[in-house]
Amino acid sequence: MMQRSMSDSHAVMEPSAADVAAARAEAAYLGLALGDALGATVEFMTPREIQAQHGCHRTIRGGGWLKLKPGAVTDDTTMALALGDAILAANGIDARAIGESFDAWMRAKPVDIGNTVRRGIIEFRRTGRLAAPPSEHDAGNGACMRVLPVALATLGQPENAVRTACRVQAHLTHNNPLSDAGTETIVLMVQDALHGADRDVLIRHRLQPLVAAFPLFDPAGKREENPSGFIKDTLRAVFQALLDTDSFETCLINVVNRGGDADTTGAIAGMLAGALYGPSSLPEPWLAALDPDARRACAVQSRALLAQACSNTTGKL
Ligand code: MN
Numbered sequence: 361m362m363q364r365s366m367s368d369s370h371a372v373m374e375p376s377a378a379d380v381a382a383a384r385a386e387a388a389y390l391g392l393a394l395g396d397a398l399g400a401t402v403e404f405m406t407p408r409e410i411q412a413q414h415g416c417h418r419t420i421r422g423g424g425w426l427k428l429k430p431g432a433v434t435d436d437t438t439m440a441l442a443l444g445d446a447i448l449a450a451n452g453i454d455a456r457a458i459g460e461s462f463d464a465w466m467r468a469k470p471v472d473i474g475n476t477v478r479r480g481i482i483e484f485r486r487t488g489r490l491a492a493p494p495s496e497h498d499a500g501n502g503a504c505m506r507v508l509p510v511a512l513a514t515l516g517q518p519e520n521a522v523r524t525a526c527r528v529q530a531h532l533t534h535n536n537p538l539s540d541a542g543t544e545t546i547v548l549m550v551q552d553a554l555h556g557a558d559r560d561v562l563i564r565h566r567l568q569p570l571v572a573a574f575p576l577f578d579p580a581g582k583r584e585e586n587p588s589g590f591i592k593d594t595l596r597a598v599f600q601a602l603l604d605t606d607s608f609e610t611c612l613i614n615v616v617n618r619g620g621d622a623d624t625t626g627a628i629a630g631m632l633a634g635a636l637y638g639p640s641s642l643p644e645p646w647l648a649a650l651d652p653d654a655r656r657a658c659a660v661q662s663r664a665l666l667a668q669a670c671s672n673t674t675g676k677l
Pocket residue numbers: 434435436472623624
Protein backbone atom coordinates (compact mmCIF):
# COMPACT_ATOMS: atom_id res chain seq x y z
CA MET A 361 0.00 0.00 0.00
CA MET A 362 2.80 2.36 0.98
CA GLN A 363 4.64 1.70 -2.28
CA ARG A 364 1.53 2.35 -4.26
CA SER A 365 0.64 5.67 -2.67
CA MET A 366 4.23 6.87 -3.18
CA SER A 367 4.20 6.04 -6.86
CA ASP A 368 0.78 7.68 -7.22
CA SER A 369 2.01 10.92 -5.73
CA HIS A 370 5.08 10.72 -7.97
CA ALA A 371 2.80 10.41 -11.01
CA VAL A 372 0.93 13.55 -9.95
CA MET A 373 4.18 15.54 -9.50
CA GLU A 374 5.63 14.67 -12.92
CA PRO A 375 4.83 17.48 -15.39
CA SER A 376 3.15 16.18 -18.54
CA ALA A 377 4.72 16.60 -21.98
CA ALA A 378 2.03 19.19 -22.68
CA ASP A 379 3.03 21.19 -19.56
CA VAL A 380 6.70 21.11 -20.58
CA ALA A 381 5.80 22.21 -24.11
CA ALA A 382 3.62 25.05 -22.74
CA ALA A 383 6.41 26.33 -20.50
CA ARG A 384 8.89 26.22 -23.40
CA ALA A 385 6.36 27.91 -25.70
CA GLU A 386 6.08 30.79 -23.24
CA ALA A 387 9.89 30.99 -23.10
CA ALA A 388 9.99 31.09 -26.91
CA TYR A 389 7.47 33.95 -27.02
CA LEU A 390 9.25 35.91 -24.30
CA GLY A 391 12.53 35.10 -26.06
CA LEU A 392 11.22 36.67 -29.26
CA ALA A 393 10.28 39.87 -27.39
CA LEU A 394 13.56 39.95 -25.45
CA GLY A 395 15.63 39.56 -28.62
CA ASP A 396 13.60 42.26 -30.36
CA ALA A 397 13.98 44.69 -27.42
CA LEU A 398 17.69 43.92 -27.00
CA GLY A 399 18.52 44.14 -30.70
CA ALA A 400 16.49 47.28 -31.46
CA THR A 401 19.07 49.40 -29.62
CA VAL A 402 21.72 48.48 -32.20
CA GLU A 403 19.60 47.94 -35.33
CA PHE A 404 21.36 49.18 -38.49
CA MET A 405 24.67 49.70 -36.66
CA THR A 406 27.86 47.91 -37.70
CA PRO A 407 29.69 45.72 -35.15
CA ARG A 408 32.41 48.40 -35.02
CA GLU A 409 29.89 51.16 -34.21
CA ILE A 410 28.29 48.98 -31.54
CA GLN A 411 31.68 48.28 -29.98
CA ALA A 412 32.56 52.00 -29.95
CA GLN A 413 29.23 53.05 -28.44
CA HIS A 414 28.33 50.20 -26.09
CA GLY A 415 31.33 47.90 -25.80
CA CYS A 416 29.54 44.56 -25.78
CA HIS A 417 25.83 45.38 -25.99
CA ARG A 418 24.07 43.21 -23.38
CA THR A 419 21.49 45.45 -21.66
CA ILE A 420 17.87 46.09 -22.61
CA ARG A 421 17.90 49.87 -22.59
CA GLY A 422 15.86 51.19 -25.55
CA GLY A 423 17.19 53.99 -27.75
CA GLY A 424 18.47 53.07 -31.19
CA TRP A 425 17.34 54.72 -34.41
CA LEU A 426 13.71 54.35 -33.27
CA LYS A 427 14.46 56.20 -29.98
CA LEU A 428 12.64 53.49 -28.03
CA LYS A 429 11.77 53.56 -24.36
CA PRO A 430 13.79 50.96 -22.41
CA GLY A 431 12.14 47.56 -22.86
CA ALA A 432 10.01 48.56 -25.84
CA VAL A 433 9.50 45.99 -28.60
CA THR A 434 9.08 46.66 -32.34
CA ASP A 435 7.19 45.23 -35.31
CA ASP A 436 8.77 41.79 -34.90
CA THR A 437 6.87 41.23 -31.65
CA THR A 438 3.73 43.29 -32.32
CA MET A 439 3.17 41.66 -35.70
CA ALA A 440 3.54 38.21 -34.12
CA LEU A 441 0.91 39.21 -31.57
CA ALA A 442 -1.39 40.39 -34.40
CA LEU A 443 -0.90 37.04 -36.15
CA GLY A 444 -1.58 35.14 -32.93
CA ASP A 445 -4.76 37.15 -32.27
CA ALA A 446 -6.04 36.18 -35.73
CA ILE A 447 -5.23 32.49 -35.20
CA LEU A 448 -7.01 32.48 -31.84
CA ALA A 449 -10.07 34.32 -33.16
CA ALA A 450 -10.43 32.03 -36.20
CA ASN A 451 -9.44 28.88 -34.27
CA GLY A 452 -6.87 28.12 -36.95
CA ILE A 453 -4.78 29.55 -39.77
CA ASP A 454 -7.18 31.59 -41.91
CA ALA A 455 -5.60 33.90 -44.49
CA ARG A 456 -8.41 36.46 -44.48
CA ALA A 457 -8.50 36.67 -40.67
CA ILE A 458 -4.72 37.13 -40.64
CA GLY A 459 -4.87 39.79 -43.38
CA GLU A 460 -7.51 41.73 -41.44
CA SER A 461 -5.46 41.53 -38.26
CA PHE A 462 -2.32 42.75 -40.09
CA ASP A 463 -4.40 45.57 -41.60
CA ALA A 464 -5.62 46.64 -38.14
CA TRP A 465 -2.05 46.39 -36.86
CA MET A 466 -0.82 48.75 -39.60
CA ARG A 467 -3.67 51.22 -38.99
CA ALA A 468 -2.55 51.43 -35.36
CA LYS A 469 0.74 52.97 -36.60
CA PRO A 470 3.41 50.49 -35.51
CA VAL A 471 6.77 51.93 -34.52
CA ASP A 472 8.42 50.32 -37.57
CA ILE A 473 7.31 48.37 -40.64
CA GLY A 474 9.16 46.69 -43.50
CA ASN A 475 8.61 47.72 -47.13
CA THR A 476 7.42 44.30 -48.32
CA VAL A 477 5.08 44.03 -45.33
CA ARG A 478 3.60 47.47 -46.00
CA ARG A 479 3.11 46.74 -49.69
CA GLY A 480 1.46 43.39 -48.99
CA ILE A 481 -0.96 44.80 -46.43
CA ILE A 482 -1.90 47.72 -48.69
CA GLU A 483 -2.65 45.26 -51.52
CA PHE A 484 -4.76 43.14 -49.16
CA ARG A 485 -6.64 46.28 -48.09
CA ARG A 486 -7.20 47.43 -51.69
CA THR A 487 -8.07 44.13 -53.37
CA GLY A 488 -8.66 41.53 -50.65
CA ARG A 489 -5.84 39.50 -52.16
CA LEU A 490 -4.74 36.67 -49.84
CA ALA A 491 -1.37 35.87 -51.41
CA ALA A 492 1.22 38.12 -53.02
CA PRO A 493 2.38 36.94 -56.45
CA PRO A 494 5.61 34.89 -56.37
CA SER A 495 8.56 37.27 -56.42
CA GLU A 496 12.28 36.69 -56.40
CA HIS A 497 12.66 40.09 -54.72
CA ASP A 498 10.52 39.30 -51.69
CA ALA A 499 13.11 37.19 -49.86
CA GLY A 500 13.12 39.49 -46.83
CA ASN A 501 12.87 38.22 -43.26
CA GLY A 502 9.42 39.75 -42.55
CA ALA A 503 7.43 36.52 -42.79
CA CYS A 504 9.92 34.68 -40.58
CA MET A 505 10.22 37.27 -37.80
CA ARG A 506 6.48 37.08 -36.98
CA VAL A 507 5.87 33.34 -37.49
CA LEU A 508 6.08 32.01 -33.93
CA PRO A 509 2.28 31.82 -33.33
CA VAL A 510 2.03 29.36 -36.25
CA ALA A 511 4.61 27.12 -34.58
CA LEU A 512 2.59 27.09 -31.36
CA ALA A 513 -0.88 26.74 -32.92
CA THR A 514 0.13 23.83 -35.20
CA LEU A 515 2.17 21.90 -32.63
CA GLY A 516 1.37 18.20 -32.98
CA GLN A 517 0.14 18.46 -36.57
CA PRO A 518 1.82 16.57 -39.45
CA GLU A 519 4.82 18.32 -40.99
CA ASN A 520 3.00 18.99 -44.27
CA ALA A 521 0.17 20.77 -42.46
CA VAL A 522 2.69 22.85 -40.51
CA ARG A 523 4.51 23.86 -43.70
CA THR A 524 1.22 24.77 -45.40
CA ALA A 525 0.21 26.93 -42.42
CA CYS A 526 3.57 28.72 -42.58
CA ARG A 527 3.01 29.58 -46.23
CA VAL A 528 -0.56 30.81 -45.71
CA GLN A 529 0.63 33.43 -43.22
CA ALA A 530 3.85 34.23 -45.13
CA HIS A 531 2.30 34.72 -48.56
CA LEU A 532 0.08 37.58 -47.48
CA THR A 533 3.24 39.68 -47.83
CA HIS A 534 6.20 37.46 -48.87
CA ASN A 535 5.83 34.80 -51.58
CA ASN A 536 9.32 33.53 -52.16
CA PRO A 537 10.89 30.04 -51.94
CA LEU A 538 13.86 31.16 -49.80
CA SER A 539 11.58 32.97 -47.37
CA ASP A 540 9.34 29.88 -47.25
CA ALA A 541 12.19 27.42 -46.72
CA GLY A 542 13.84 29.51 -43.99
CA THR A 543 10.57 30.28 -42.22
CA GLU A 544 9.38 26.66 -42.26
CA THR A 545 12.76 25.52 -40.93
CA ILE A 546 12.58 27.94 -37.99
CA VAL A 547 9.04 26.78 -37.16
CA LEU A 548 9.98 23.10 -37.30
CA MET A 549 13.06 23.77 -35.15
CA VAL A 550 10.93 25.55 -32.55
CA GLN A 551 8.43 22.68 -32.54
CA ASP A 552 11.18 20.07 -32.14
CA ALA A 553 12.61 22.08 -29.23
CA LEU A 554 9.17 22.30 -27.58
CA HIS A 555 9.10 18.50 -27.79
CA GLY A 556 12.44 18.39 -25.96
CA ALA A 557 14.92 18.01 -28.84
CA ASP A 558 18.40 19.35 -28.14
CA ARG A 559 20.51 21.56 -30.39
CA ASP A 560 22.26 18.67 -32.17
CA VAL A 561 18.89 17.21 -33.16
CA LEU A 562 17.74 20.57 -34.56
CA ILE A 563 20.93 20.78 -36.61
CA ARG A 564 20.71 17.23 -37.97
CA HIS A 565 16.96 17.12 -38.58
CA ARG A 566 16.28 20.67 -39.71
CA LEU A 567 19.37 22.73 -40.51
CA GLN A 568 21.21 20.12 -42.57
CA PRO A 569 18.22 19.38 -44.87
CA LEU A 570 17.70 23.14 -45.37
CA VAL A 571 21.35 23.57 -46.37
CA ALA A 572 21.18 20.52 -48.66
CA ALA A 573 18.21 22.05 -50.50
CA PHE A 574 19.45 25.68 -50.37
CA PRO A 575 23.24 25.78 -49.85
CA LEU A 576 23.26 29.56 -49.43
CA PHE A 577 21.90 29.10 -45.87
CA ASP A 578 25.04 27.16 -44.88
CA PRO A 579 26.36 28.77 -41.67
CA ALA A 580 29.89 27.50 -42.41
CA GLY A 581 32.30 29.99 -43.97
CA LYS A 582 32.26 33.76 -43.69
CA ARG A 583 31.08 35.16 -40.37
CA GLU A 584 27.80 36.99 -40.90
CA GLU A 585 28.31 40.56 -39.74
CA ASN A 586 25.95 43.47 -40.27
CA PRO A 587 23.29 41.01 -41.56
CA SER A 588 20.72 42.57 -43.86
CA GLY A 589 16.99 41.89 -43.94
CA PHE A 590 17.57 39.29 -46.68
CA ILE A 591 16.39 35.98 -45.15
CA LYS A 592 19.70 34.29 -46.07
CA ASP A 593 21.82 36.87 -44.19
CA THR A 594 19.43 36.99 -41.23
CA LEU A 595 19.26 33.22 -40.77
CA ARG A 596 23.00 32.65 -41.31
CA ALA A 597 23.63 35.10 -38.44
CA VAL A 598 21.04 33.28 -36.28
CA PHE A 599 22.42 29.81 -37.10
CA GLN A 600 26.01 30.92 -36.46
CA ALA A 601 25.04 32.43 -33.09
CA LEU A 602 23.17 29.25 -32.15
CA LEU A 603 26.15 27.08 -33.08
CA ASP A 604 28.74 29.34 -31.37
CA THR A 605 27.02 29.49 -27.97
CA ASP A 606 25.33 27.22 -25.43
CA SER A 607 22.82 29.40 -23.59
CA PHE A 608 19.94 31.78 -24.27
CA GLU A 609 21.83 34.84 -23.04
CA THR A 610 25.10 34.20 -24.90
CA CYS A 611 23.22 33.32 -28.10
CA LEU A 612 21.33 36.62 -28.06
CA ILE A 613 24.36 38.71 -27.16
CA ASN A 614 26.29 37.00 -29.96
CA VAL A 615 23.65 37.69 -32.58
CA VAL A 616 22.71 41.30 -31.77
CA ASN A 617 26.34 42.44 -31.56
CA ARG A 618 26.64 41.54 -35.24
CA GLY A 619 24.48 44.64 -35.82
CA GLY A 620 22.53 45.06 -39.05
CA ASP A 621 18.92 43.91 -38.72
CA ALA A 622 19.66 43.20 -35.07
CA ASP A 623 16.13 43.40 -33.65
CA THR A 624 15.04 40.75 -36.14
CA THR A 625 18.05 38.45 -35.73
CA GLY A 626 17.48 38.89 -31.98
CA ALA A 627 13.78 38.05 -32.31
CA ILE A 628 14.36 34.90 -34.37
CA ALA A 629 17.31 33.73 -32.25
CA GLY A 630 15.20 34.52 -29.18
CA MET A 631 12.26 32.33 -30.19
CA LEU A 632 14.58 29.48 -31.06
CA ALA A 633 16.82 29.74 -27.98
CA GLY A 634 13.81 30.27 -25.68
CA ALA A 635 12.22 27.06 -26.96
CA LEU A 636 15.54 25.22 -26.76
CA TYR A 637 16.88 26.33 -23.37
CA GLY A 638 13.53 26.84 -21.63
CA PRO A 639 12.04 29.32 -19.16
CA SER A 640 14.81 29.14 -16.54
CA SER A 641 17.34 30.34 -19.16
CA LEU A 642 15.74 33.77 -19.64
CA PRO A 643 17.87 36.40 -17.83
CA GLU A 644 15.90 37.95 -14.97
CA PRO A 645 17.22 41.51 -15.56
CA TRP A 646 16.08 41.32 -19.19
CA LEU A 647 12.60 40.13 -18.20
CA ALA A 648 12.38 42.91 -15.60
CA ALA A 649 13.34 45.50 -18.24
CA LEU A 650 10.89 44.24 -20.88
CA ASP A 651 7.80 46.37 -21.49
CA PRO A 652 5.24 44.90 -19.05
CA ASP A 653 2.35 44.99 -21.54
CA ALA A 654 4.40 43.12 -24.15
CA ARG A 655 5.59 40.62 -21.53
CA ARG A 656 2.03 39.93 -20.41
CA ALA A 657 0.66 39.71 -23.97
CA CYS A 658 3.36 37.21 -25.02
CA ALA A 659 2.81 35.02 -21.97
CA VAL A 660 -1.00 35.04 -22.27
CA GLN A 661 -0.96 34.41 -26.02
CA SER A 662 1.55 31.55 -25.83
CA ARG A 663 -0.69 29.73 -23.33
CA ALA A 664 -3.82 30.31 -25.42
CA LEU A 665 -2.14 29.11 -28.65
CA LEU A 666 -0.86 25.96 -26.95
CA ALA A 667 -4.32 25.28 -25.53
CA GLN A 668 -5.74 25.64 -29.05
CA ALA A 669 -3.10 23.26 -30.44
CA CYS A 670 -3.92 20.81 -27.66
CA SER A 671 -7.67 20.84 -28.33
CA ASN A 672 -7.16 20.57 -32.12
CA THR A 673 -4.95 17.49 -31.72
CA THR A 674 -7.07 16.03 -28.87
CA GLY A 675 -4.16 16.42 -26.51
CA LYS A 676 -1.50 14.67 -28.64
CA LEU A 677 0.98 17.54 -28.88
MN1 MN B 1 11.59 45.60 -35.85
